[in-house]
Amino acid sequence: MYGLRPTKVDASSANPYDGLQNRTVFQMQADDADKGGVAALDRAFAILGVFQPGERALSLAEIARRTGFYKSTILRLLSSLERGGFIRRLDGNYSIGPEPLRLAQIFQESFHIREVIEPVLRQLSDDSGETSSFxxxxxxxRVVLHRVEPPRSVRVSIREGERFPIDRGASGKILIAFSKPSRAxxxxxxxRLWALSYGERDPDTAAVSVPVFGPNSELAGALTLSGPKDRLGASDKMRGACNLLLTSAARATAALGGDHRLFAYGIALAAQFDFALPGETQKA
Incomplete structure (x- = not known):
């Protein structure tokens, strides 16, 4: 999950599927087939959705608890998912199979930007000492397409392929701001071409994010630096991170066939912007 390493786990929030409310959410997702989907597929996707990073395997009872589905229904769907390589049995329990990894690789390759973004991320992480991500x-x-973590004991740790709600975090603001239709x-x-986050997803983290563009100023993704709030959240550190990101995004944009001149104003503004403004430190 998105957080600092090492970190303390709050027992009250250790399992995001505790309680009737979360279970009902998955039932509602599966029932969306009435709006034009296929019920069996929606339920299968709901089952896959309850597996989280760091969990080696789940029991049938736990899957039933998290989804709210009958065990008989789950067993039928697990059988199909296992044949397709999406699920595998592990010591009487169930874990994610190899097929999602193959699809994830295709997903990454479909953007044709790995060779551009990965060197940028490595340089950003080296220069800043923080976690860089795209x-x-x-x-x-918002989905982590690529990421590079620094060799520090305390850092923001995320995994490629992880997804987070788009309405929280610096990268989410960028992805919303440059998506169509735009929001006032x-x-x-x-x-200004950047967004800040102070403890929005995790109270101990801070982040800065900027857009990367392709041809015709189409958004390619959000380039982000994130770190412990007490380290990265200081005004001078945020300014430095923002400058690094903007210049790196300009180079990446040029390499992808976009117009690097789009970043000139943002770079100039960042040099004089007060990153400690109270309005910037409030949670969005």
């Missing part, structure tokens, strides 16, 4: 939008989520609430982000 997000793309997937509906109402994100006019300032579009103007």
């Amino acid at each position: 997000y793309v939008r997937q509906g109402e989520y 609430t994100h006019d300032a982000v579009r103007e």
Whole structure:
């Protein structure tokens, strides 16, 4: 999950599927087939959706608890998912199979930007000492397409393929601001070309994110630096991170066939911007 390493786990929030409310959410997702989907597929996707990073395997009882589905229904769907390589049995329990990894690799390759973004991320992480990442939008989520973590004991740790709600975090603001239709609430982000986050997803982290563009100023994704709030959240550190990101995004944009001149105003503005403004430190 998105957080600091090492970290303390709050027992009250250790399992995001505790309680009737979360279970009902998955039932509602599966029932969306009435709106034009296929019920069996929606339920299968709901089952896959309850597996989280760091969990080696789940029991049938736990899957039933998290989804709210009958065990008989789950067993039928697990059988199909296992044949397709999406699920595998592990010591009487169930874990994610190899097929999602193959699809994830195809997903990454479909953007044709790995060779551009990965060197940029490595340089950003080396220069800043923080975690660098590149997000793309997937509906109402932001997905970690690529990431590089620094060799520090305390750092923000995320995994490629992880997804987070798009309405929280610096990268989410960028992906919303430069998506169509545009929102008036994100006019300032579009103007200056960066977004900040102070403890929005994790109270101990801070992040800065900027857009990367392709041809015709189409958004390619959000380039992000994130770190411990007490280290990265200081005004001078945020300014330095923002400058690094903007210049790196300009180079990446040029390499992808976009117009690097789009970043000139943002770079000039960042040099004089007060990153400690109270309005910037409030949670969005």
